[in-house]
Amino acid sequence: MKNKTRWLIIAVIVLALIAGIWRALASKRAQKEAAAAPAVVQTHIELANSDVLTASVRDITQGLAISGTVKALNYAVIKARVAGEIKDITVREGDAVTAGQVLARIDPTEYQRRWQQAQEQALAAKAQMEIAQRQWDINKALVAQGFISKIASDNSLASYQGALASHKAAIAGADVARKSLDDATLVAPFSGVIALRAAQLGERVSIDAKILELVDLRQLEVEAPLSPSDSIDVRVGQVATLQLEDRPTYVKAKVQRISPSAQAGSRSVMVYLRLDQPQGLRHGLFAKGTLGLGKSQVMAVPLSAVRSDRAQPYVQVVEKVGDTFQVAHKTVVVGVTGTDLAQPESEPWVGVTGLDAGRTVIKGQVGALRQGLAVTYTSPKTN
Known part of the structure; x- marks a missing residue:
């Protein structure tokens, strides 16, 4: 029984x-058959008009990427210059004010009393000065007549000068x-x-406590930090194209x-750019954008359209061969890279030589295509 089980x-x-050997041999045979089968070769591609563009001469601005914060040229933090309780505050955030307009008042009672006290002290000092002056005038006459000594006259002069100084000090205190x-x-x-109201009515504030913030929105500028190496090429008067808070529109600014x-x-080196239209x-x-450092007029294509998967850079173009359109590869020499300020929202452009104006260039988003591949358009091609 044991032998039968064994x-x-x-x-x-x-x-x-x-069974395992049979499955392995079957899998290997299937792989050989798949490898021996003829590969499917793509002979046709369909492109949309948005997948191509017409090569043309453009003004390319060599730019420096910058970013920074929009700041008002006139900006003030209004602080308490004396301590006390806020008795009146007439404005809130967003209120427009004019130069010299009263914005807030701190309880003036204590300071009124101090001013009155200083005025009275000044009057008392003035009276003492006038008494000392009359005494000195009298003593001058008596010295001239020989009735008193020169020392007595000098003492009265010193008393007058002291009273005069006390009067001046009292006036300064007032x-x-x-x-x-x-x-x-x-x-x-x-x-x-x-822009900000930091204190409320009835609040007691100390000296230098922030009360309000005031900005003048009629003149705005962008404060942009640059690295020391980048700042060397920046000059006053250079123009930048900026995008504010990812809005679709762009604004101009000048250094x-x-x-x-x-x-x-x-x-960092701070660069300040004045906005042309602060409204x-x-x-x-x-704010972020590109600061133009120089301009060149060149035959240009989008930087992504230049391919570098061969020994020399090239662009893919569509050319007509007989009655059909086909993909062709054009070797180019790459030049300056920059931004087309007429289309600041577009990708970087690069100047190329070896490409004629008017050629239909395939954009980089399409990817690598085989040379000679037939091309059709999803809608009639318009240049």
Whole structure:
């Protein structure tokens, strides 16, 4: 019984080995047959009009990518110059104000009393000065007549000079007190719009506490940090094309100022660009774009259309052969790379030589195509 079981197990193992060998041989035979089958060769491709463009001469601007923050040329943080309770605050965020307009008042009671005290002290000092002056005038006459000594006259002169100095000091103290009283009233230093209200009515504030922020949106500029190496080629007057907060429209800006030194921490050099049309823009927006460093008029194609999977760069074009259109490869020499400011939202362009104007160039998004491949269009081709 044991021998019969043993032979049964051996038979099962042998059958399993035979089945595995058979499956391996069948798989290998299928692979050979697939490899021997003729490969399917693509002979035709259909392109949309958006997949091609017409090569032409363009003004290419060699640019420097920049980004920065929009800031108002006139921006002020209005702080409390004296301590006290806010008795009146007349504006809120978004309110337009004019230069000299009263924005807030701090309780002036204490400062009024100090000014009155200083005025009274100045009057008392003036009275003492006048008494000392009359005494000196009398003593001058008595010395001339020989009734008193020169020493007594000199003493009266010293008393007058001391009283005069005390009067001047009292007047200065009154001026300081008056300034503190004036500082209790906060006025707009220029015309603009309230950007922030940081204090409320009845709040007690200390000296230098922030009360309001004021911006003038009529003049805006972009503050852009550049690396020291990039800043060397930047000049005042160069024009940039900027996109604000990913909006579809672009605005022009011109370099107005360049910082003469790099910042200590980041080693960045700050460049300031004045916006040509600040209408509708806001302080604090993020801006990015290209700063034009030079311009060249060249035969240009999109940078992605130039392929580099061969020994020499080339572009794929569509040319007419008989009654059909076919893909052809044109070897080119690559030149300057930059931006077409007429289409700032497009990808970078590159100047090429070896390509005639008017040729239909296949864009890079299509990918690599075999030379001689037949081409048809999803709609009639228009240049």
